[in-house]
Ligand SMILES: Nc1ncnc2c1ncn2[C@@H]1O[C@H](COP(=O)(O)OP(=O)(O)OP(=O)(O)O)[C@@H](O)[C@H]1O
């Protein structure tokens with residue numbers, strides 16, 4: 001195995017009395033494509049939200065590239081109410097807002113597409129350049145940063161051509177067909193220059209042909225941009241085809257982990273899917 | 281691309297021409313002329329409306345504190361520009377102070393800043409207040425901002441009328457005798473420069489970040505945009521220009537008092553923003569002049585007895601005006617400009633229908 005990039009350790013996310021993510025531990029290594037699967041409501045998205053700083057976990061730790069980026073333990077009301085495991089194992093509190101996580105090199109897409117609806121395709125990606133700007137409020141307002149601005153635009157243009165969206169650069173993002181919107185959201189995430197890309201159900205709502213295209217596209221960006229990919233997905237063909245490793249969760253708990261072959265033949269997984277939902 | 285350049289040039293020319301026209305009007309109109317007053321007030325309100333639009337229209341933050349920041353600007357300007365000791369004694373009649381050497385002085389501030397410096401200070405004071413309001417509030421959901429700014433504006437108005445601060449604010453009495461522009465052009469120049477700066481900010485990378493926050497906070501944050509910081513920038517900048525607008529308003533009025541800076545004033549400005557189009561700078565400017573002209577001038581005739589016998593009388597203008605506004609808000613939600621800008625390019629593009637490029641499903 002190559003270098004460990006993302007390490008999630010004993011993460012528990014409790015909302016009120018409900019333990020959503022339950023003592024989740026997983027690893028994603030550099031260059032891999034790893035999938036997180038599980039029936040509807042298995043709290044996969046919530047796990048992503050913890051890693052990206054949207055929610056502060058109730059207990060546990062997340063490290064990225066060898067550095068602890070998020071750590072928490074039950075505090076305040078949760079001190080009493082905490083119903084998870086490993087109480088007392090973590091004693092530090094490290095929180096980061098999503099923008100800080102993105103700056104560290106973790107980008108994401110959303111299950112229900114979240115494009116900037118008043119903006120064109122080009123502008124949507126251009127927004128992602130903002131976080132790396134060198135200009136300040138003054139130089140940006142009075143166009144003293146025109147060189148940087150020009151460089152930003154050139155970079156976006158280049159990226160759009162690489163992902164095949166240059167033809168539609170001036171279209172309103174939300175006017176694109178569904179598959180292209182998904183692709184644009186991935187392009188926008190790539191524009192933040194991530195080392196790890198989190199995709200939340202990138203194939204949701206796609207027909208088989210679009211799904212095949214997406215499979216090729218995900219491989220393409222992995223190789224072209226050198227990103228590691230961690231994705232949530234329901235389309236089993238896509239998952240089995242593309243993943244190096246798969247984690248399966250149900251009711252917030254890890255129930256299996258292994259290569260696609262191992263998962264396909266895993267009794268527990270089959271039972272969880274048959275018993276939980278008719279998604280497969 | 282080149283056509284766009286030419287159109288921009290035409291835009292600039294039109295604006296220069298407009299300013300030349302105003303300069304010409306200054307030679308023809310005396311300062312009491314209703315048209316002169318409308319133009320002055322229109323220019324002042326245009327700036328304040330655009331500053332509000334920066335926040336409510338472009339950043340998606342709902343704030344209701346514009347009157348409060350105007351008040352800060354107006355008072356700052358007035359307090360720091362009353363020119364001579366005699367004037368100060370006359371203004372602060374009830375708030376004189378006896379110095380160590382036994383001389384009487386009116387009010388606390390015993391110097392006068394140059395007009396330009398005082399206008400800048402007016403903006404800065406408003407900006408500083410905005411910063412401290414924003415510090416706790418901007419981390420929360422945006423509804424809290426509306427409540428906090430509304431409350432702030434109301435409290436501020438009360439504080440300004442409080443006797444304890446009389447040596448500064450002259451209590452509930454007027455501040456007057458400060459310098460003001462009699463002609464129209466200075467209002468247009470200052471307001472125009474400020475609006476241009478706001479427009480530049482909006483088309484910069486910061487402006488794109490503001491719009492991203494407006495469209496989708498969650499996605500904006502995932503793009504590495506620090507929400508609190510950028511909301512703060514928008515809020516402080518907006519308040520700065522509302523403060524400058526307040527200073528201009530003080531000039532336009534010649535005398536200033538805390539009383540008119542009510543929530544109603546904020547709503548009036550909000551109305552201008554809505555009529556012009558939320559997210560359109562040119563819309564706010566156009567709407568400002570239309571609104572002021574309607575409320576102060578064009579509908580005045582309705583106040584005269586007997587225009588329609590038995591119906592029109594003093595105050596009837598306001599009834600009609602409210603009805604007109606209600607119709608606009610109910611049926612023309614997007615306002616005059618929607619979220620578009622008025623430009624030669626768009627006007628020409630409107631005449632020759634643009635070929636819509638087909639997007640293939642691939
Ligand atoms: N903010 C919250 N407050 C309370 N409960 C929450 C919250 N967020 C998530 N949950 C819990 O997590 C559950 C769903 O989690 P999540 O959306 O992560 O599932 P998922 O595996 O992504 O499902 P799907 O396959 O439908 O996308 C909800 O049913 C709810 O119980």
Ligand SMILES: [Mg+2]
Pocket residue numbers: 044045046111
């Ligand atoms: Mg989900």
